[in-house]
Amino acid sequence: MFTASRWFAGLAVLVCFAGSVRAGDESEIKQTAKSFAQAMSKGDADGARKYMVRTDDTDAMIDALTPVVAGRLKLDKALTSKFGEEGIKGVSGGIGMNQAMTQYADHVDDADVKIDGNRATVSRKPDADNKPAAAAAARDNALHMKKVDGDWKVDMTSLQNLQKLKQQIPMMQAMGKVMTDLADEVDGGKYKTVAEVNVAMKQKMLATFQGMARQGGRPGAAPAK
Numbered sequence: 756m757f758t759a760s761r762w763f764a765g766l767a768v769l770v771c772f773a774g775s776v777r778a779g780d781e782s783e784i785k786q787t788a789k790s791f792a793q794a795m796s797k798g799d800a801d802g803a804r805k806y807m808v809r810t811d812d813t814d815a816m817i818d819a820l821t822p823v824v825a826g827r828l829k830l831d832k833a834l835t836s837k838f839g840e841e842g843i844k845g846v847s848g849g850i851g852m853n854q855a856m857t858q859y860a861d862h863v864d865d866a867d868v869k870i871d872g873n874r875a876t877v878s879r880k881p882d883a884d885n886k887p888a889a890a891a892a893a894r895d896n897a898l899h900m901k902k903v904d905g906d907w908k909v910d911m912t913s914l915q916n917l918q919k920l921k922q923q924i925p926m927m928q929a930m931g932k933v934m935t936d937l938a939d940e941v942d943g944g945k946y947k948t949v950a951e952v953n954v955a956m957k958q959k960m961l962a963t964f965q966g967m968a969r970q971g972g973r974p975g976a977a978p979a980k
Contacts, residue, residue, distance in 0.1 A: 780870055780875070780902075780907065781868045781870065783906075783907050784868050784870070784875050784877060784900050784907045785863050785864060785866065785868065785877065787806050787900065787906075787907045787908065787909065788806075788859075788863050788866070788877045788898050788900065788909065789860045789863045789864070790802075790805075790806050791803055791806040791807060791898075791909045792856045792857070792859045792860035792863065792898075793856070793857075793860045794806065795820070795821070795824065795856040796824065796854075796856035796857040796860060797824070797825075797828070798821040798822065798823075798824035798825025798826075798828055799821065800817050800818055800821040803817050803821065804817060806908060806909055807908050807909040807910070807911060808901055808903060808908045808909065808910045808911065808912055810912055812912070812918075812921060813911045813912060815921060815924060816911060816920060816921065816924070818924075819923070819924040819927040819928055820927060822927070822928055822931030822932070822935075823927050823928075823930050823931040823934070824856075824931075825931065825935070826930070826931040826932065826933070826934030826935040826938070827934050829934065829935055829938040830846070830934045830935075830937055830938040830941070831843045832938070833937075833938040833939075833941035833942045834846060834941060834949070834952065836942070837941055837942075837944075837946075838948075838949050841949070842949050842952075845949035845950065845952070845953055846949060846952050846953045846956055847953060847956055847957065859879065859898070862879050862880075863877060863879075865880060866878055866879050866880065867879075867880060873901060873902040873903075874899070874900065874901055874902070874910070875899075875900040875901075875902075875907065876897040876898065876899055876900065877897060877898045877900060878897040878898075899911075899914075925967060926964070926967065929963045929964070929967060930960070930963075932963075933956070933959045933960055933963055934956075936959070937952065937955060937956055937959060940955070
């Protein structure tokens with residue numbers, strides 16, 4: 756005979772099981788988000804792809820973004836070696852995706868996770884004064900996640916401006932090359948001061964973008980008619 760006590764015992768098991776599943780999901784979501792952010796902060800395209808929902812569009816975005824991060828990291832290393840820590844601050848673009856992703860990874864353990872079926876968001880909590888950073892307040896700063904074949908993945912396919920971002924791929928690839936080349940020049944002793952490096956950065960970026968404009972927006976493309 757099915758008694759009330761047995762019914763309550765069964766319900767308790769179900770509740771505990773549901774709670775443990777959710778806790779396990781939240782832990783996996785945070786770990787995946789952290790691993791993705793850490794890979795992006797290092798400019799590691801292959802590493803980032805392990806933790807994301809992959810499509811041709813998102814693969815293209817990762818291949819475009821990571822050279823910029825890797826190029827800036829290489830430049831920062833060269834600047835620090837040549838001019839010390841202040842060298843990084845003296846060259847434009849020092850606060851970039853690598854730093855943003857590093858900060859995200861450092862704070863994701865304390866982030867807010869919202870799970871809705873096979874989808875979730877991971878959002879950084881406001882600062883101690885409960886005021887989110889100005890940049891974060893101006894946009895949706897949540898990392899979107901999706902459960903695929905039992906595993907949680909970062910879902911960049913949900914970005915509303917993904918197609919617009921794809922149009923910027925040639926520019927981002929060009930930026931990565933400029934910073935990589937500049938890092939090699941710094942290592943080679945071409946510049947005596949940080950100011951010289953900063954001027955060179957601006958000149959190289961301007962020349963690159965002007966060249967792309969003349970060629971229809973794609974490095975190496977035939978001039979637009």
